[in-house]
Amino acid sequence: MKPALLGIVLLLAIPLAASGAESDLYVGTWKLVALTSKLIDTGQVDQPRGKAPRGYVSFTPDGRFMNITVSEKRPQPTSVAKMTDRQRIELFNTMNAYAGTYKLEGNKLTYRFDLTHNEVLERASVRETKIEGSKLTIVGEPAPGTVDGKMRQTTSVYEKVQAP
16 A cells, blocks of 8 residues: 555656656746747838847846846946936837746746836736747737737847856
8 A cells, every 4th residue: 555655656746757857948038139029910020129228137046037138239328426317218119128037838938017117017928938058938918018019029039147
C-alpha cells in the first residue's frame, strides 16, 4: 500500500515540478532587441519605437514582473532644470512601463497589472511566448496601441541578460 501511495504522490508532483521548471526559464532580466507592431485593420507592420528601441523586462521567482520600453529617438534635454514642458511630454510619449504579477501556463503568459505609466490598467494582458536559446519572443493579443490607440498586435523580442 505504501509503495502505491508513494507512486501516486510522485506522479502527481511531476506536472507541478515541470511547470515550475518551465517558468524558471523566464526568471531573470531580458533586454529588448526588437519590437514590431501589426495594425489589425490593414496588416501593416511597423516599428512604433524605431529600429533600435531600448528596454528590459524582468521576471522574479515569486511571480512578479517589471517592464520598461523606450523609443529609439527621444528628446535629450541638457538638464532637468532646463527641460521644457514639450520635452517632458515627448519623453512620456516615447516610453511605456508597467509592473505587476505574471502567470505562465505552457506558452501563455498572463499579466495582471498593478501599475502602468499611463494608468490604463485594462490593457491586453495575455501573450504567447517562445524561448529559443537565449531569445524570448512575446506576442501580445490585439489591443489599442499606446502610441496611437489603433488596434495592434505587438511582438517583442528579448535576449537574456547574463548575471554580472
